[in-house]
Amino acid sequence: MRIFDPHIHMTSRTTDDYEAMRAAGVRAVVEPSFWLGQPRTSPASFLDYFDSLLGWEPYRAAQYGIAHHCALALNPKEANDPRCVPVIDELPHYLVKDHVVAVGEIGYDSLTPAEDAAFAAQLQLAHDHGLPALVHTPHRDKLNGLRRTVDIVRESALPPERVLLDHLNETTAKEAKDSGAWLGFSVYPDTKMDVDRTVAVLKDFGTERVVVNSAADWGRSDPLTTRRVGDAMLRAGFSEDEADQVLWHNPVAFYGLSGRLNLDRGRPDAPYEGNTILRGGE
Amino acid sequence: MVTTPPAATNAAADKPFTAIDERLTPAVQAWLDAALAEAAEATAPAGHRRGLPAWELRFAEAGRRCGSETAADAARVLLLHTAGADAATAARLYRRGTADERRAVLLALPGLELAPEEGLPLVEDALRTSDTRLIAAAVGSYAAEHLAQHAWRHAVLKCLCTGVPAAAVAGLARRARGDAELARMLTDHTGECTAAGRPVPVDLYLVQALTAEAEEP
Ligand SMILES: [Zn+2]
Numbered sequence: 001m002r003i004f005d006p007h008i009h010m011t012s013r014t015t016d017d018y019e020a021m022r023a024a025g026v027r028a029v030v031e032p033s034f035w036l037g038q039p040r041t042s043p044a045s046f047l048d049y050f051d052s053l054l055g056w057e058p059y060r061a062a063q064y065g066i067a068h069h070c071a072l073a074l075n076p077k078e079a080n081d082p083r084c085v086p087v088i089d090e091l092p093h094y095l096v097k098d099h100v101v102a103v104g105e106i107g108y109d110s111l112t113p114a115e116d117a118a119f120a121a122q123l124q125l126a127h128d129h130g131l132p133a134l135v136h137t138p139h140r141d142k143l144n145g146l147r148r149t150v151d152i153v154r155e156s157a158l159p160p161e162r163v164l165l166d167h168l169n170e171t172t173a174k175e176a177k178d179s180g181a182w183l184g185f186s187v188y189p190d191t192k193m194d195v196d197r198t199v200a201v202l203k204d205f206g207t208e209r210v211v212v213n214s215a216a217d218w219g220r221s222d223p224l225t226t227r228r229v230g231d232a233m234l235r236a237g238f239s240e241d242e243a244d245q246v247l248w249h250n251p252v253a254f255y256g257l258s259g260r261l262n263l264d265r266g267r268p269d270a271p272y273e274g275n276t277i278l279r280g281g282e
Numbered sequence: 283m284v285t286t287p288p289a290a291t292n293a294a295a296d297k298p299f300t301a302i303d304e305r306l307t308p309a310v311q312a313w314l315d316a317a318l319a320e321a322a323e324a325t326a327p328a329g330h331r332r333g334l335p336a337w338e339l340r341f342a343e344a345g346r347r348c349g350s351e352t353a354a355d356a357a358r359v360l361l362l363h364t365a366g367a368d369a370a371t372a373a374r375l376y377r378r379g380t381a382d383e384r385r386a387v388l389l390a391l392p393g394l395e396l397a398p399e400e401g402l403p404l405v406e407d408a409l410r411t412s413d414t415r416l417i418a419a420a421v422g423s424y425a426a427e428h429l430a431q432h433a434w435r436h437a438v439l440k441c442l443c444t445g446v447p448a449a450a451v452a453g454l455a456r457r458a459r460g461d462a463e464l465a466r467m468l469t470d471h472t473g474e475c476t477a478a479g480r481p482v483p484v485d486l487y488l489v490q491a492l493t494a495e496a497e498e499p
Contacts, residue, residue: 047378054380054381055380056381056413059415093334093378096339096342096343098342098346098382259346262346
């Protein structure tokens with residue numbers, strides 16, 4: 001089973017996780033920018049984080065045969081901190097980079113005017129840079145938040161088919177699907193979906209334009225939930241092709257909208273790629 | 283195929299960096315020609331320019347345009363040389379760059395006219411990382427020329443410890459020759475490996491042999 005985890009925060013994970021993910025079939029990941037669990041106090045802190053997502057993390061991932069791409073953004077929570085907001089002005093320098101395949105995570109946390117502004121501005125940035133957008137839907141006041149999210153996407157220059165609405169559940173999936181956006185289900189212990197509920201939702205909504213992710217981070221989470229969903233899909237009577245569609249083809253198609261996916265980097269490589277460095281030499 | 287100024291050298295191999303060593307598709311060649319034309323324009327006195335110069339955008343997108351990592355490295359180096367990137371530009375592109383862009387700046391250093399105090403901070407930054415591809419790009423001929431002996435010895439040892447082949451270190455034989463302190467560091471490292479039951483890096487003996495050669499008069 002080959003797996004593309006379209007939403008995972010590898011910077012919070014260990015190399016043991018990379019090893020286990022590779023063994024479970026994970027060959028590609030997208031790491032969206034988010035909150036660190038500890039508030040940042042300046043844009044410089046974001047820039048160091050972006051550096052890590054554009055350098056160190058892909059390097060780590062490559063050593064385990066996993067292609068790493070990222071989505072960059074000011075996250076919804078810190079959109080409320082005026083010390084952090086100026087990072088939006090820096091984003092255009094970073095959104096042109098190779099391996100940036102989306103703007104994200106953007107969206108709502110507490111549904112504030114500051115979040116409205118950051119969300120709208122970053123949807124515009126996605127449009128301007130030819131990138132799709134990964135949109136986090138809120139954990140509190142969820143259905144209302146989903147409706148506001150759909151409205152703001154509709155008012156933006158970005159067409160809904162270039163938007164992935166993530167962290168959906170049984171209460172929000174229907175309206176999210178009706179909006180024309182891609183659907184994302186985060187299988188994350190306690191606060192988001194579990195494996196069986198995810199499989200039930202896939203039965204209801206089908207396997208088109210749907211992705212499943214672990215959203216694993218520094219919280220109590222599990223980077224292998226994507227694999228567990230694949231196994232549960234097969235047990236529930238989905239075909240291998242349907243599992244492959246959800247766990248591989250759909251994320252490839254969505255992030256492929258950027259024109260910047262390079263899945264060759266998911267091949268196992270020696271830590272030192274000598275031929276790259278020594279080209280034309282010996 | 284476009285060529286760079288004769289001073290340009292491939293950092294890792296001490297060889298002239300004159301062109302991309304592989305067949306490019308017509309689309310990639312067209313992209314490269316246009317990008318280099320933009321870079322050549324950047325050497326003209328700046329008018330009232332807004333935002334990033336166009337060639338710096340090409341520098342950012344080279345990976346997804348060129349198809350292979352080798353071609354992207356070469357294209358980025360050609361862009362830097364053609365634009366005649368000054369110290370401020372090289373530092374900005376490095377500091378705001380992805381790992382691939384940083385590697386390209388390091389590979390381009392020998393062909394840029396940067397004083398040691400301008401180029402060395404970039405080399406030293408790369409040598410502090412744990413990314414072997416950055417480390418390998420940092421120990422090219424610019425480092426061979428300018429890195430102080432203490433930092434250079436540590437760079438060599440770091441290469442050995444992280445699996446970067448000794449062949450990536452430019453000017454190795456010249457600088458290692460007769461270096462008793464480097465020889466001592468290597469002997470100590472051998473002791474450490476042996477005590478830990480770990481294999482001694484194969485290239486270590488090769489470097490040690492180089493240190494044993496007598497210094498030129
Ligand atoms: Zn997340």
